Amino acid sequence: MNEFIFFFNSVVINGAVIGSIYAMGAIGVTLVFGILRFAHFAHADMMTLGAFLVLILTALFPAVGPAIGLPTAFVMMPVAMVATAFIAVGIDKLFYKKLRENNVKPVVMVMASVGVTLMLQGLIRFFAGTGTQSLYIDDRKAIFRIDLPFESASRNLVVTEPQLLLFLFLAFAVIALHLFLNKSRLGKAMRAMSDNPDLAKVSGINTNTVVGVTWIIAGALACAAGTLLSLDVTLKPDLSFMILLPIFAAAIVGGVGSPYGALAGGFVVGLTETLAVFNWTFVLRPLERAIPALDLPNTLAFVPTEYKITIPFFILLAILIWRPTGLFKGKII
Amino acid sequence: MQLPKKDIILFSLLAALILIVFASQGSAYSVRVLAEASCYAILALGLTIQWGYAGLFNAGIMGFVALGGFITMLFSFPTNDDFWSTDLPGQLGGVGLKALLSIAIVYGLTQLKRFGVSKKVRLPLIIIASAILYLWVVTSLGPVAEAIESEAGFIGGFGLPVWVGWLVGGAIAGGIAYFIGHICLGLRSDYLAIATLGIAEIIKAFLKNADWLTRGTLTVSPLPWPVPQAGDIGFIAARAAYLSVTAVMIAVIYFLLYRAYNAPWGRTMRAIRDNENSSAAMGKDVNRRRLEVFILGSVLMGIGGAALVTFNGIFDPSGFLPLNHTFLVWVMVILGGAGNNKGTIFGAVFIYIIWTMSEPAALFLIDMARQLGTAWFEWQPPGDLDSRALQARVFVIGLTISLVLRYAPKGLFPEKVAHHA
Amino acid sequence: MALIECKNIHAGYGGMNILNGVNMAIESSEIGVIVGPNGAGKSTTLKAIFGLLNVSEGSIELRGDNITNLSPDKLVHKGMGFVPQEHNVFVSMTVEENLEMGAFIRRDDFNYMLERVYSFFPDLKDKRRQPAGELSGGQRQMVAMGRALMVEPSLLLLDEPTAGLSPLYMNEIFERVIAINESGVGVLMVEQNAKQALRIAHKGFVLAAGKNRFTDTGQNLLNDPEVAKSFLGG
Numbered sequence: 011m012n013e014f015i016f017f018f019n020s021v022v023i024n025g026a027v028i029g030s031i032y033a034m035g036a037i038g039v040t041l042v043f044g045i046l047r048f049a050h051f052a053h054a055d056m057m058t059l060g061a062f063l064v065l066i067l068t069a070l071f072p073a074v075g076p077a078i079g080l081p082t083a084f085v086m087m088p089v090a091m092v093a094t095a096f097i098a099v100g101i102d103k104l105f106y107k108k109l110r111e112n113n114v115k116p117v118v119m120v121m122a123s124v125g126v127t128l129m130l131q132g133l134i135r136f137f138a139g140t141g142t143q144s145l146y147i148d149d150r151k152a153i154f155r156i157d158l159p160f161e162s163a164s165r166n167l168v169v170t171e172p173q174l175l176l177f178l179f180l181a182f183a184v185i186a187l188h189l190f191l192n193k194s195r196l197g198k199a200m201r202a203m204s205d206n207p208d209l210a211k212v213s214g215i216n217t218n219t220v221v222g223v224t225w226i227i228a229g230a231l232a233c234a235a236g237t238l239l240s241l242d243v244t245l246k247p248d249l250s251f252m253i254l255l256p257i258f259a260a261a262i263v264g265g266v267g268s269p270y271g272a273l274a275g276g277f278v279v280g281l282t283e284t285l286a287v288f289n290w291t292f293v294l295r296p297l298e299r300a301i302p303a304l305d306l307p308n309t310l311a312f313v314p315t316e317y318k319i320t321i322p323f324f325i326l327l328a329i330l331i332w333r334p335t336g337l338f339k340g341k342i343i
Numbered sequence: 344m345q346l347p348k349k350d351i352i353l354f355s356l357l358a359a360l361i362l363i364v365f366a367s368q369g370s371a372y373s374v375r376v377l378a379e380a381s382c383y384a385i386l387a388l389g390l391t392i393q394w395g396y397a398g399l400f401n402a403g404i405m406g407f408v409a410l411g412g413f414i415t416m417l418f419s420f421p422t423n424d425d426f427w428s429t430d431l432p433g434q435l436g437g438v439g440l441k442a443l444l445s446i447a448i449v450y451g452l453t454q455l456k457r458f459g460v461s462k463k464v465r466l467p468l469i470i471i472a473s474a475i476l477y478l479w480v481v482t483s484l485g486p487v488a489e490a491i492e493s494e495a496g497f498i499g500g501f502g503l504p505v506w507v508g509w510l511v512g513g514a515i516a517g518g519i520a521y522f523i524g525h526i527c528l529g530l531r532s533d534y535l536a537i538a539t540l541g542i543a544e545i546i547k548a549f550l551k552n553a554d555w556l557t558r559g560t561l562t563v564s565p566l567p568w569p570v571p572q573a574g575d576i577g578f579i580a581a582r583a584a585y586l587s588v589t590a591v592m593i594a595v596i597y598f599l600l601y602r603a604y605n606a607p608w609g610r611t612m613r614a615i616r617d618n619e620n621s622s623a624a625m626g627k628d629v630n631r632r633r634l635e636v637f638i639l640g641s642v643l644m645g646i647g648g649a650a651l652v653t654f655n656g657i658f659d660p661s662g663f664l665p666l667n668h669t670f671l672v673w674v675m676v677i678l679g680g681a682g683n684n685k686g687t688i689f690g691a692v693f694i695y696i697i698w699t700m701s702e703p704a705a706l707f708l709i710d711m712a713r714q715l716g717t718a719w720f721e722w723q724p725p726g727d728l729d730s731r732a733l734q735a736r737v738f739v740i741g742l743t744i745s746l747v748l749r750y751a752p753k754g755l756f757p758e759k760v761a762h763h764a
Numbered sequence: 765m766a767l768i769e770c771k772n773i774h775a776g777y778g779g780m781n782i783l784n785g786v787n788m789a790i791e792s793s794e795i796g797v798i799v800g801p802n803g804a805g806k807s808t809t810l811k812a813i814f815g816l817l818n819v820s821e822g823s824i825e826l827r828g829d830n831i832t833n834l835s836p837d838k839l840v841h842k843g844m845g846f847v848p849q850e851h852n853v854f855v856s857m858t859v860e861e862n863l864e865m866g867a868f869i870r871r872d873d874f875n876y877m878l879e880r881v882y883s884f885f886p887d888l889k890d891k892r893r894q895p896a897g898e899l900s901g902g903q904r905q906m907v908a909m910g911r912a913l914m915v916e917p918s919l920l921l922l923d924e925p926t927a928g929l930s931p932l933y934m935n936e937i938f939e940r941v942i943a944i945n946e947s948g949v950g951v952l953m954v955e956q957n958a959k960q961a962l963r964i965a966h967k968g969f970v971l972a973a974g975k976n977r978f979t980d981t982g983q984n985l986l987n988d989p990e991v992a993k994s995f996l997g998g
Binding site for chain 2: 048049051105108109114115116117118120121122124125126127128129130131132133135136137139140141251252254255258259262310312314316317319320322323326327330331334
């Protein structure tokens with residue numbers, strides 16, 4: 011029983027946590043992919059930027075959280091989301107819009123986003139240093155240990171407060187996005203533009219408005235993903251490309267342009283990652299006790315933790331070989 | 344041949360810049376900068392043909408650099424007797440054979456389709472077999488690797504001449520490029536960017552953690568040089584000798600590219616670049632040509648990376664950074680003019696000088712700011728202000744990319760593209 | 765005055781002109797049909813009118829209002845609808861969502877317009893919740909036309925509406941075009957099925973090599989032996 015709980019904690023909960031982060035990032039990336047038609051390399055640094063804005067707000071108003079009963083950072087998150095959304099729109103106006111109007115190849119747009127990434131990286135690390143920071147100032151991270159009513163269970167199911175907040179927020183965001191895309195005029199216009207940009211223009215849809223809304227959603231989700239990740243672990247300015255790769259893998263696995271695909275893709279990548287680095291030895295120990303001849307090595311994991319980055323990459327390669335349009339039949343574009 | 348006026352002005356400016364560096368920093372330092380810049384020029388030439396001829400976005404130059412550096416370390420570093428005198432080479436060879444056998448088995452399974460075995464049966468079979476074989480190889484490698492690390496440190500090198508390492512490094516880089524290109528080149532170019540980014544990180548992770556192969560974070564030094572080293576003939580002479588080697592290499596590469604450009608191969612490349620649809624309609628295999636260019640460019644990057652790492656004298660996997668080894672090269676190419684070899688070399692030297700000089704410049708400015716700040720506002724600067732100052736260079740590189748793309752997308756030496764109405 | 769009047773249009777892609785002085789005009793009660801050999805500039809004329817490519821010389825007037833080189837979304841506001849030849853529906857969206865997108869610029873309650881479109885195309889009403897990508901070619905064409913009608917345009921531009929359709933669907937499309945025209949919408953249509961199209965045309969424009977060759981009523985063009993021989997396959 012303990013083995014199962016350990017498995018559940020290490021794989022199911024952890025996998026779901028990292029999967030949710032990837033999903034949130036991937037939804038933003040896939041929307042930009044579908045409507046602006048390029049791979050937005052600066053997304054990871056937008057996540058870090060959002061988290062830093064939350065850090066600043068949390069440092070300025072540390073008493074807010076304890077007053078409400080939630081982490082201050084979480085309370086400040088919506089404000090930072092709005093700010094990040096505006097910054098995203100601003101970045102587009104400054105760096106991407108002109109190139110888009112000149113009809114450059116998508117690769118040039120990717121290069122431009124690399125330029126933006128480096129600028130964001132440089133700015134963030136210049137003003138905030140390269141060390142890790144905690145988003146918990148003046149409040150504590152609540153950890154919930156759930157006792158299971160089984161006799162053989164001496165371990166607890168462990169879930170932390172930020173993890174619960176993450177799941178709740180993701181559910182809320184997905185439902186809100188679903189309603190927006192399917193019930194609102196602007197949301198449908200976004201789907202239309204993703205489907206057929208020329209026809210959207212011909213129908214009179216204002217492409218600039220749709221582009222702006224895309225950046226607002228992408229920026230807000232990036233901020234949320236960065237913040238919730240940093241609440242769960244710590245805020246690391248170094249994250250950048252390490253998290254960009256899994257997010258892109260998730261978006262492509264799910265089918266580029268489809269937010270639901272990104273959601274699924276995020277969990278696929280997250281759970282695969284956790285399963286691959288999981289040390290099966292602990293779980294298989296009962297088997298070892300039962301069969302004395304079986305001698306398990308100390309660590310039996312598919313992939314050592316130092317090589318964790320390879321997993322999203324191989325998932326990506328696999329999907330590109332096997333089914334480039336992804337699970338939800340997005341566009342290869 | 345008449346040189347256009349703009350070229351003369353730009354190259355004179357570059358010469359003047361080099362003279363300033365000599366005057367302000369001394370000869371030893373300046374020759375070092377030039378030698379490193381020449382290695383970067385080789386990297387940049389590799390990128391310029393990938394981007395300028397074939398429109399391919401390689402975001403993983405760092406990986407090819409690291410690979411070239413590793414191969415050259417492996418081939419040219421003196422042999423490690425602690426390793427060869429034991430039975431560990433045999434054991435390692437055994438693991439290698441197991442790996443080859445596994446690959447052969449998996450390959451054989453993929454060929455089952457010739458025997459009419461349906462995909463539904465084949466695919467799970469391949470996956471399960473791959474998983475089992477993988478675990479088999481990895482678990483047998485584990486103890487051997489640990490034994491190597493505890494008894495011999497690492498496997499050492501082969502003690503071969505340096506240029507062998509450089510060439511093999513280029514070849515292996517080309518091999519990796521074939522693998523990646525084969526999968527990604529038929530698809531969108533964004534996917535190639537993501538894939539190359541990924542492979543670079545993986546190569547780096549592998550080299551950093553395979554202590555039995557590379558000593559990981561303990562690093563390997565000193566690396567042998569193709570010319571006498573500073574200990575024998577002094578800094579300036581040694582570095583100048585190295586520079587002459589790389590300069591000759593650049594000249595040879597430049598000449599070969601020039602010939603290729605004007606040959607049928609080059610004309611096909613340009614036709615594809617200028618008007619892909621017509622070329623495809625004429626039967627030119629577009630993707631095949633792109634793959635050739637991708638491989639060729641990667642070979643150059645492997646060689647350039649090997650030369651760079653050899654020059655630095657130390658193989659340190661943590662020292663490979665996307666900024667320094669991928670995006671810096673990007674700036675060199677887009678500033679110089681993608682596809683224009685002359686412009687690329689100009690861009691490489693120019694940007695590298697600016698980059699190296701920016702480090703002391705940034706520290707100097709920050710120091711001034713710190714002094715003024717404490718004097719005027721009693722500012723308490725954070726302790727890591729110096730390392731933060733270096734982050735400003737990251738910002739500047741990003742800004743340069745954005746500005747060049749916006750205002751001079753064809754670079755300083757634009758490539759002439761024929762316009763067909 | 766004419767609903768739409770094109771005077772001496774020179775237009776094309778990039779540097780080269782495809783249209784070298786095209787003239788055209790129809791009234792709001794008319795169906796105008798543009799025919800001619802491949803490369804004559806038929807679709808180019810429609811695209812020039814709808815602001816999808818650059819008009820270097822000449823003018824286009826919508827009820828006397830100069831609309832030359834205005835962008836497509838502005839023209840939609842002015843009461844023009846355009847149905848491209850290919851990729852003319854949002855394949856991942858339902859029939860009804862396609863129509864809603866057609867009405868994007870409308871801020872009023874346009875439910876009555878949905879009903880009106882369904883009355884033009886009864887088949888679509890049953891399929892209103894089906895993704896447009898699952899429909900047959902003819903039904904897709906109807907969705908495409910319905911989408912353009914949602915803004916209640918005064919002028920409807922159709923680029924080869926019967927391309928790739930069976931003769932049965934072709935006739936149905938032409939019948940709908942007549943019905944739409946009779947409801948007060950001027951129609952300017954490019955067609956490859958020249959004979960059948962000219963039969964329903966009030967005005968016919970035969971283009972060749974970017975210039976007008978013949979302009980007359982549809983009936984007269986059909987009866988003219990010279991036109992029949994050169995452009996209508998005898």
